Amino acid sequence: MKSKVLENKKRKLDQLLDSAFELFSSQDIQNVSISDIVKQAGIAKGTFYLYFKDKYDLQKALIKRESRRVFEEAYQIYLENDIRDFEDGVIFLINQVLIILENNSIILRFIHKSLSWGVFDSELKDVLRDDSFNLVELFKQDIEKSGYHFDNPEITLFIILDMVGSACYSSIMDDYPLPFNEFKPYLLNAVRSILHEGAPK
Amino acid sequence: MKSKVLENKKRKLDQLLDSAFELFSSQDIQNVSISDIVKQAGIAKGTFYLYFKDKYDLQKALIKRESRRVFEEAYQIYLENDIRDFEDGVIFLINQVLIILENNSIILRFIHKSLSWGVFDSELKDVLRDDSFNLVELFKQDIEKSGYHFDNPEITLFIILDMVGSACYSSIMDDYPLPFNEFKPYLLNAVRSILHEGAPK
Amino acid sequence: MKSKVLENKKRKLDQLLDSAFELFSSQDIQNVSISDIVKQAGIAKGTFYLYFKDKYDLQKALIKRESRRVFEEAYQIYLENDIRDFEDGVIFLINQVLIILENNSIILRFIHKSLSWGVFDSELKDVLRDDSFNLVELFKQDIEKSGYHFDNPEITLFIILDMVGSACYSSIMDDYPLPFNEFKPYLLNAVRSILHEGAPK
C-alpha cells in the first residue's frame, strides 16, 4: 500500500542527493543553483523543498552520507587486514582513506569544497562519533591496547585528521607541492612522527 | 601634477581594499556584493571596475596584502629575539603567527574564508617565495646551519604550515576541539614531533 | 450508517470554516494559503477541494455565516427590550451591533478585510433579505408603525449601515479619529440626524 509511495520518496531523495553531489563536486557550491540540481535530477523545482530547506540543508545531508561512506569503506579494509602494531594500524587506515580519496577525487573535491562553509567540521564530528561507527572510541581503545600514551588522544586524532585532510588536497588535485604518490610518504611520515611521540618508553 | 593623480588612485584603491577586507571578514564572501563594497568605500559603482576585474580579483589582491603583513610582522619579532636553536626558532616563529592570528581574528577569519575559494593556496605560494621575503629560503638556510636534515625541507614546511593553519582555525573561532590556549601546546608539540624527526643523530 | 458519514462531513466543513476564520482575521486574506487553512484544520490538502472551489468560495461562505451571527444576536437582544420609539429602536439595534463588534474585533477585522474583495456587499445583500430574517422588511414595518416617512426607506437603511460600518472600523481598531467610546456618540448622533429627517411633522 504505502510501500510504493515510500519507495518513490526514497528514490526522489537519492536523485536529489546524487545530482547535487555531482554538481557540488565540479563547481563552487554557491555557483550551483537549485535550478541546476533539480534539472539534473529530472525533478520539479517545487519538489526540492519537500525534501530540503535549502541548498545548505542538502549539503549537510550529503556530507554525512559521503564522509561516512569513505570512513566505513576504509575501516572495512582495515579490519580485513589483521594489523597488530598500533602505529602501523593508524597509518594503514589513513592510507586507505587516502587511496579512496585519490581514486575518487570527486569525493575529495566535494569534501574540500565543503570545508569552506565551516559546516563540514561540525558534521564530521557527528560522523566520527556515530553510534554505529565511533572512530574516536576505536582510536582510544587501540591506544590502550598498544601501551601508547597521549595526554589527550582526541586532540591528537583531530590534529592528524586535519593535517592529512588539508595537505592531501592540493597534492591530489594540483600536484602541489608534489604529485601525490611522491607526496604521500612525507605526509605519512609526519603522521608517524606525531604518533611516535606517544610510544611507550 | 601627476603625483596628485597617482595619490588619488592609490587612495581609492586602498579604500576599496579596506572596505572589502572588513566586509569579507564579517560575512561569507559570496554574500558581499560589489554594491556593498563601494558603498562602504564611499566610491561609485562604476569606479570599481577601473581597479578590479571583479570581486575575486580584488580578493586575490587582499590575500596577498594581508598574509604578507602577518608573516612579516611575525618574522620581525623573531629577528629581534636572537634565538639560536633550530627547533625553538621555528616554534617561536609559528607561535608569533598564531599570536597575531589569535589577537586579530578578523585576519584569521578572512584567510580561512578565502580557503573556500581554493584561491588562497596559490596566492600563498607567491607570498612565501617573494623576492623581498623568501620564507622557504630562510627555512632551508636555518636547517643547514643547524645540522638538521630533511629529505625535502620544502615539503616539510608545507605540511607544517598547512597543519597549523588548518587546525588553529576552529580552535580560535569555535573553541573546538579545545579553547586555543589549551589547544596550542598540543599543536606546537605536533610541530616539534615533525621537526625532531630531522634532528642530527 | 449514513448519518455518521454526514456528521463527519459537517465536522470537516466546520473545521475548515473555523480555521479559515481564524487565519483570515489575523492576516491579509491573500497571504493565507490553502496550505495554512488545511494545516490549521488538521485536514489533507486534497480534501479542501471536496468542499470548496477555492479560497474565495470558502470566504463567501464565511461572510454569510459570520454576518448572520452578528445580526441575529443583536436582533435577539433588541427583541428582549421592548423598545417602542422608532428612532430609539434603530439606534438601539445599531448600538447592539457595535457592541458585538467592539467586543469581538476578530469578526470586525474579518468583515473589514472582506470588504477589500467587493465580495462582502453582494453577500450582505442576501443576508439582509434572507427569508428567515429579513432586516429590510423589519425596518420598513417599523417605519410604517411609527408614522415616519422616508422617500425610499431601503436607501436610507443602506446609507446608514454603510456609514456606521465604514466609520466604526478605524475607531475600534486604531482609535482613529477617536477611541471608540468617545467616537460612538458622534456616530450615533449622525444616525439620529438622518433618521430625524423622516420624523412626522
Added chain:
Amino acid sequence: MKSKVLENKKRKLDQLLDSAFELFSSQDIQNVSISDIVKQAGIAKGTFYLYFKDKYDLQKALIKRESRRVFEEAYQIYLENDIRDFEDGVIFLINQVLIILENNSIILRFIHKSLSWGVFDSELKDVLRDDSFNLVELFKQDIEKSGYHFDNPEITLFIILDMVGSACYSSIMDDYPLPFNEFKPYLLNAVRSILHEGAPK
C-alpha cells in the same frame, strides 16, 4: 548637465506611477505583479526597485498623488463659485468630488481598492492636512464664519467623508442600491441632515 539625468528619472517615475494606476484600477492590487507594472511601463524590472521598496510603497505614492488631484480640482471649482451659505458650500464641494469620481471611475475604483489595505486612511490623513492644502482647517474656518456649531468639527467631517466615500462606490460601480444619479440626492440629503444639526438656533 545634471538636468538631463533628473528629467529622465522623473519620467521613469511617472511611467511607473501611470502604469501602476492603470493596472491597479482594473484588477485587484494583489493580482498585479511588479512584472506587469514594469512591462506596461516599458521599463526593466530592476529599475522598479530604484524607485520603490515594493508594490505597496508605490501604492502609497499613488494614493497621495491621485487623491490630492481630486480634492484640489474640486476645491478649485468651489472657489470659482463664490458660494456664501455654509451648508450649500459643503454640499457643493462634495458634489464636485462626486462628479469627478463619477466621471473618472478609474480613480474611484483605485481609491476603493486601496481601502482594502487600510493604507488609504492613513495616507488620506496626510493629504487632508497638507500644509499647502489643509481641508480640515478650511472646514473649521467656514463653520466659524457661518455661526454653526459642532462639538467636534473634525469628527463630523470624518464621518461625512467616510459615509460619502463608502456609499458612492457601489452605486457608481454597480448601480446598487440605485444608479448614481438617482442615489446622489439621497446621499447629499443625508449629508445635509448631519450638517443641519449644527445650524444656529
Added chain:
DNA sequence: GATGAATGAGACTTCATTCAT
C-alpha cells in the same frame, strides 16, 4: 577618470491544483 541610473538574467521560494494510492 568618475559617476550612478538602468538593465535583465536568474536566483530563491510559494502555492493552487492534480492525481495515484
Added chain:
DNA sequence: TATGAATGAAGTCTCATTCAT
C-alpha cells in the same frame, strides 16, 4: 471519500555589468 507527494508557473528581489553624462 480522503490523502499528500508532486508539479511548475509565477512572483519577488538581487546584483554584476554597462554606458551616457
